[in-house]
Amino acid sequence: MDLRDLYQDIILDHGQRPRNFRVQEHPSHVAQGHNPLCGDRITVYLTLEGERIADVSFQGRGCAISQASASLMTEILKGKTLAEAETLFRGFHAKVTGGDAPAAPEALADEMERLEPLSGVKAYPARVKCATLAWHAFEAALKSGSAGATVKTE
Amino acid sequence: MTPVTPVRPRQGGALDPRAIRRDFPIFERNPGLVFLDSGASAQKPAAVIDGVAEYYRSDYANVHRGVYRLSARSTELYEAARETARRFLNAREAAEIVFVRGGTEGINLVANSWGATFLKPGDEVLITELEHHANIVPWQLLRDRIGFALKVAPIDATGGLDLAAFEARLGPRTRLVAVTHQANATGAVLPVEAIARLAHARGAKVLVDGCQAAPRLPVDVQAIDCDFYVFSGHKTYGPTGIGVLYGRKALLDAMPPWQGGGDMILDVTFEKTTFQDPPARFEAGTPDISGAIGLGIALDYVEALGRDAILEHEEALTSYGVDRLSRLAGVRLVGAGQRRLGILSFQVDDIHPHDLATILDRHKVAVRAGHHCAQPLIDKLGLGATTRASLGIYNDESDIDALAEAVTAAQRMFKR
Ligand SMILES: Cc1ncc(COP(=O)(O)O)c(C=O)c1O
Numbered sequence: 001m002d003l004r005d006l007y008q009d010i011i012l013d014h015g016q017r018p019r020n021f022r023v024q025e026h027p028s029h030v031a032q033g034h035n036p037l038c039g040d041r042i043t044v045y046l047t048l049e050g051e052r053i054a055d056v057s058f059q060g061r062g063c064a065i066s067q068a069s070a071s072l073m074t075e076i077l078k079g080k081t082l083a084e085a086e087t088l089f090r091g092f093h094a095k096v097t098g099g100d101a102p103a104a105p106e107a108l109a110d111e112m113e114r115l116e117p118l119s120g121v122k123a124y125p126a127r128v129k130c131a132t133l134a135w136h137a138f139e140a141a142l143k144s145g146s147a148g149a150t151v152k153t154e
Numbered sequence: 155m156t157p158v159t160p161v162r163p164r165q166g167g168a169l170d171p172r173a174i175r176r177d178f179p180i181f182e183r184n185p186g187l188v189f190l191d192s193g194a195s196a197q198k199p200a201a202v203i204d205g206v207a208e209y210y211r212s213d214y215a216n217v218h219r220g221v222y223r224l225s226a227r228s229t230e231l232y233e234a235a236r237e238t239a240r241r242f243l244n245a246r247e248a249a250e251i252v253f254v255r256g257g258t259e260g261i262n263l264v265a266n267s268w269g270a271t272f273l274k275p276g277d278e279v280l281i282t283e284l285e286h287h288a289n290i291v292p293w294q295l296l297r298d299r300i301g302f303a304l305k306v307a308p309i310d311a312t313g314g315l316d317l318a319a320f321e322a323r324l325g326p327r328t329r330l331v332a333v334t335h336q337a338n339a340t341g342a343v344l345p346v347e348a349i350a351r352l353a354h355a356r357g358a359k360v361l362v363d364g365c366q367a368a369p370r371l372p373v374d375v376q377a378i379d380c381d382f383y384v385f386s387g388h389k390t391y392g393p394t395g396i397g398v399l400y401g402r403k404a405l406l407d408a409m410p411p412w413q414g415g416g417d418m419i420l421d422v423t424f425e426k427t428t429f430q431d432p433p434a435r436f437e438a439g440t441p442d443i444s445g446a447i448g449l450g451i452a453l454d455y456v457e458a459l460g461r462d463a464i465l466e467h468e469e470a471l472t473s474y475g476v477d478r479l480s481r482l483a484g485v486r487l488v489g490a491g492q493r494r495l496g497i498l499s500f501q502v503d504d505i506h507p508h509d510l511a512t513i514l515d516r517h518k519v520a521v522r523a524g525h526h527c528a529q530p531l532i533d534k535l536g537l538g539a540t541t542r543a544s545l546g547i548y549n550d551e552s553d554i555d556a557l558a559e560a561v562t563a564a565q566r567m568f569k570r
Contacts, residue, residue, distance in 0.1 A: 003512075003513060003516050003567065004567075006512070007509070007513075007567060007568075009570075012568065012570055013570070016504070016568075016570065037524060039524060039525045039529065039532065039538055039539050040508075040538075040539070061506075061538060062506065062508075063506035063507075063508035063509045064505075064506060064509045064568075065508075065509070124512060126512075127508070127512060130508060
């Protein structure tokens, strides 16, 4: 497997210039993701309006994979319903672990396509946690609300 | 036991890493492997691998129990390994050598036996900012039970121990100083003789964590004048699951057992049990017999190469590495004070250590990325994570060159 399948241009771009890289002053939900293996920490901020994700952003430091994954996640989740986000997470998880997931509905096909560049990590088992860190933090934020929580990748 | 792979004596001369590599089957099975992670765990010479297998084939039985000859032979081999470890550390007597699971268990043993008995509320234990988690967490756990104060001596601006600040933190209530001989995250070597002198002058006991130093430096516990010294077999070219705790005889004699079971008792009734003398008192249950024997073989192998020759080799290769890496633009070595040995911890601008380690791995260069189980130190240095190349007896300049070239390749890939 070529390294370039992991570090595609789109990953390097999002890794070096992450989108939605900012703190939200009054998010409805927030959580920290922590990868104890490497010490990386990111915080995911979320503002829900009813069932819809009005805003999602993140901040923190990490490797190119975790930064790019967080960046792509925020771009894709903005405007989605929680049910759609759940479907995307399951689809994404299957992509990066090489597992099975129910085919995403037609309406989310574009989004799944945009997550494709991260599928390279499935050849690097030690790096799967880097790719899923932001998504786990997103999920933890949904569960914990504005009080905040910390999820670990272990 | 007939050694399958004889340990070739090479006493006196300089180390020949190419010849040494031929003693380590891992390099034959993984052609092109550039192994720079001996600080996490070292590879094993065939003498150790075959020696352990041969012991199971020819001489295996439980120790200290059977009256039959095989058990006696097994006991002899196990005790011979203890004598080898005594020689390796220059301890006064073999009874001062306790076999443990590794450095971590050695420190936990001292905390739970000596510490739990002799430390009182209001006492102080002094460690340094350069410690591995294994020499931090056991003291925190014990502090929470007993209520003594855990003090931390800081590093100076160069990344070495600030000896003056260390001395200033020694007080009349300091009962124990627990310091690393060599910091695993940066390679900084600590002046343990001076530390022991200062500590003893205040009446404190001294524990030295030798996990990184034992495979690199000649260690003489009498010259250091420490009260406890621990190291791990697996970092010293021996098997996993075995390590050594050296304890000054008078201290071990005064310490209660920390685990109960077979082998550590003299007499058991349901009312009262009396215990063996050290070291048996601290080796409850069936020990890692093959691990101890394998460790003995590994220590013999290291002695045959020559401890001074190994130190010279590590020093020369460390300077070469410092020089080679410093000349790469965008690469910054993490400070290790006045004396750095065998470990090169560094950062590369705009490339996270995890990404770097993945890319290096594709170039067959094995390094470690992260906080190296020394999170407080890495936090203090404001780093988050580093990439660490650590050296062993089988490394030479070609390994450093491969590392430098792979770093350059990573920089090219990340440059946009
Ligand atoms: C300085 C130091 N102390 C303690 C340890 C713990 O050793 P082990 O995991 O073998 O018990 C290590 C190993 O990483 C170390 O480098």
